[in-house]
Amino acid sequence: MSSPSPEDITGHLILVTGAGSGIGRAIASLLLTRGAVVAACDKNLEALDEFKAQSQSPNLHIYGIDFLSEESINDCVKKVENDLGGIHGGINCVGILGENGSKAEDVDIANFDLVYQINLRGALIFTKALLKGMSDRGYGRILHLASISGKDGNPLLVSYSATKAGLIGMVKSIGKEYATSGVTVNAMAPALIETPILEGFSDSTLAFLKSKIPMNRFGTVSEVALLAAWIISPACSFTTGFTFDLSGGRAVY
Numbered sequence: 001m002s003s004p005s006p007e008d009i010t011g012h013l014i015l016v017t018g019a020g021s022g023i024g025r026a027i028a029s030l031l032l033t034r035g036a037v038v039a040a041c042d043k044n045l046e047a048l049d050e051f052k053a054q055s056q057s058p059n060l061h062i063y064g065i066d067f068l069s070e071e072s073i074n075d076c077v078k079k080v081e082n083d084l085g086g087i088h089g090g091i092n093c094v095g096i097l098g099e100n101g102s103k104a105e106d107v108d109i110a111n112f113d114l115v116y117q118i119n120l121r122g123a124l125i126f127t128k129a130l131l132k133g134m135s136d137r138g139y140g141r142i143l144h145l146a147s148i149s150g151k152d153g154n155p156l157l158v159s160y161s162a163t164k165a166g167l168i169g170m171v172k173s174i175g176k177e178y179a180t181s182g183v184t185v186n187a188m189a190p191a192l193i194e195t196p197i198l199e200g201f202s203d204s205t206l207a208f209l210k211s212k213i214p215m216n217r218f219g220t221v222s223e224v225a226l227l228a229a230w231i232i233s234p235a236c237s238f239t240t241g242f243t244f245d246l247s248g249g250r251a252v253y
Ligand SMILES: NC(=O)c1ccc[n+]([C@@H]2O[C@H](COP(=O)([O-])OP(=O)(O)OC[C@H]3O[C@@H](n4cnc5c(N)ncnc54)[C@H](O)[C@@H]3O)[C@@H](O)[C@H]2O)c1
Pocket: 017, 018, 019, 020, 021, 022, 023, 024, 041, 042, 043, 044, 047, 065, 066, 067, 068, 092, 093, 094, 095, 096, 097, 118, 145, 146, 147, 148, 189, 190, 191, 192, 193, 194, 195, 196, 197, 198
């Protein structure tokens, strides 16, 4: 019998947060078609129920999680492990845009705190919850959805850009720290991808952001999912602490 391809994730248990919508849901759906067991987590339980009903896959398991609560994140990871076993991969697609369109001098600090808590603090708590089990088992793949805003900065989007830059720094630090453990920690930095999150942008901001993309189009969730499925597989074995670009040529670094 031939040995499995390094991209094979059949039977791998992958926890996907933010799986109720957009990028997270597209990644979870692709992983199911590749034979993975998926723990789809989100605070939007209605969206998860609808995903389960639509998918009908016995390998799809749904869980509530709230990134504003440390206890909720830890409980969710523990519950998935108790129900389904050791987690091979964790993909974090929770994120909010928060306020946009305000100049930095007018930015609402309460809104910054909310964006920070969900986009960065929650991401660290989630990573913490996965690391011990994965490093004890000597294998793991962790992937965060950062953004081009974190790499390049976007005007009138300071809270989102700052938290996504923080996520990139977090991944660099933890990736190096766990480099010999068998656990990789990476991020992706997409430019605009067509999902419901875009409803938070004004038309003029959307037009501005599109104009910055040399391919002159938004990305698709399927393009994000295909790259994520590779990063989360055993094939992606010599890259950690890295932020993969997915920006139609906007950021070539
Ligand atoms: N769509 C884009 O253009 C784009 C570009 C770059 C990066 N990203 C990032 O990709 C990720 C996914 O974005 P998307 O476009 O699919 O957005 P989306 O709004 O479609 O999905 C985000 C999901 O996160 C969930 N969520 C929000 N707050 C939560 C909380 N407190 N606890 C748990 N779940 C919560 C929502 O219920 C939703 O299902 C985000 O981190 C986003 O910043 C998106």
